[in-house]
Amino acid sequence: MEIAGRVVVVTGGANGIGRALCECFHQAGARAVVVADLDGAGAEAVAAEISGRAFRCDVSREAELRQLIEETERDIGAIDLFCSNAGIAPGFDPIAENVAAAPDSEWERGFAVNVMAHVRAARILVPLMRARGGGYFLQTISAAGLLSQVGSAIYSTSKHAAVGFAESLAIAHRAHGIRVSILCPQGVDTPMLRALPAGPQRDDGVLSTEEVAAAALAGIEAERFLILPHPQVAEYMRRKAENYDRWIGGMAKLQKALRDAAAPA
Numbered sequence: 001m002e003i004a005g006r007v008v009v010v011t012g013g014a015n016g017i018g019r020a021l022c023e024c025f026h027q028a029g030a031r032a033v034v035v036a037d038l039d040g041a042g043a044e045a046v047a048a049e050i051s052g053r054a055f056r057c058d059v060s061r062e063a064e065l066r067q068l069i070e071e072t073e074r075d076i077g078a079i080d081l082f083c084s085n086a087g088i089a090p091g092f093d094p095i096a097e098n099v100a101a102a103p104d105s106e107w108e109r110g111f112a113v114n115v116m117a118h119v120r121a122a123r124i125l126v127p128l129m130r131a132r133g134g135g136y137f138l139q140t141i142s143a144a145g146l147l148s149q150v151g152s153a154i155y156s157t158s159k160h161a162a163v164g165f166a167e168s169l170a171i172a173h174r175a176h177g178i179r180v181s182i183l184c185p186q187g188v189d190t191p192m193l194r195a196l197p198a199g200p201q202r203d204d205g206v207l208s209t210e211e212v213a214a215a216a217l218a219g220i221e222a223e224r225f226l227i228l229p230h231p232q233v234a235e236y237m238r239r240k241a242e243n244y245d246r247w248i249g250g251m252a253k254l255q256k257a258l259r260d261a262a263a264p265a
Helices: 016-027 040-050 062-075 104-131 153-176 209-222 232-242 244-262
Strands: 007-011 032-037 053-056 081-084 135-140 178-183
Touching (some): 007 016, 016 032, 016 081, 016 209, 032 040, 053 062, 081 104, 104 178, 135 153, 178 209
Parallel strands (some): 007 032, 007 081
């Protein structure tokens, strides 16, 4: 898909990767970029810089997603590319005495944003895209959805689920002209990453948000399902598939190192 002349919506667009995506799509010639975020003032600031449109939107609420989509289609035009970029990383605990210990409310919050926001956007948009012969979804997930995230079972599990849904979406609707890409970066220079303790999963080739957005644009233009800004992730995936038990053992060693580092002296 070429971005020039397209109508694009980006959730989580006020900061981080989302902001970089908005700027990148604007520079690539999008006809309109809609910046959606829970931080309404932040969305307004980004939209003002790129002559876009801002929406305050809580992606965990289907009614607000529906309003975002319906108002964009009514006031701006048919959405060509919908970027489900908003995400959260709840429940990070490097000590992990019990990875299932977080209350249901934290699991539900993680899934509401990291999984169900993708599902609900597709629920609303797929019929519209099918009626006009196609469309595109970009879903920002994470390398954690392909590998794992030591220290946060909620993040890792929800991101795996997001990959599973994206695969289903791509398979079921390819014949309808709908294309799907998943953006799965590893370390990106954002506040979310800086909140993690130092270690391999934080320091293994940190990219800027602009570099990740450029990789996303190239992937969309090539209509690739899997977009890996960090090429080493493909090698890690290969090793995981080649010997799952060895990979689990290596990740357990990483968990121990993080636990030891976090333990009080």
